Amino acid sequence: DIVMTQSPDSLAVSLGERATINCKSSQNVLYYSNKKTYLAWYQQKAGQPPQLLIYWASTREFGVPERFSGSGSGTNFTLTINSLQAEDVAVYYCQQYYSTPWTFGQGTKVEIK
């Protein structure tokens, strides 16, 4: 199984500042034949189901604000939230869909400083 490890486990960021979440996969999740990276990011607010933010490592889902961006390749990935807003308080998960069982990181809790 591919193990996904996120860092940090939690972070507190001031409103309007940048939040950066890292995700590392135990195996490469780049499929060489189509050059696509099988990595997604989700946001889960308290008491709600997760919401898809990013897929193919950097493609923003329809309707997701531009302040959310994904980057990285191979085994190291980053979710960046530019100009953090109060409504961004949530737990964020990375997930690989390169091979089953599809696996998630342990989550990173983002709070307001």
Add this chain to the structure above:
Amino acid sequence: EVQLVESGGSVVRPGGSLRLSCAISGFSFDDYGMSWVRQAPGKGLEWVSGIKRNGGITGHTDSVRGRFTISRDNAKNSLYLQMNSLRAEDTALYYCARDAAVGTEGVFDFWGQGTQVTVSS
């Protein structure tokens, strides 16, 4: 409007069985793969099992293989999870989730609100 509504969660004793259902509306069910994803209290997300749009099984996580069976009825726009030999560690909120599109199996763009399964004596 896309809607996924789970049901069937309950309190059950270890070794017992449950069948979860997910009623789908707002999209053409047989065009999408589906999955069950669970979340233990205060914990992260765990993919449980997935099924392709034609009913082929995508897979299961190791801990449920041989105990849980995913299925679908495209005529009834419904997804199911038959859970047997339940253990305390199966206690979780179970979500059904839709694959984003063909070619993105394993990316989940719509989720239900979840149904709670508690395994306790």
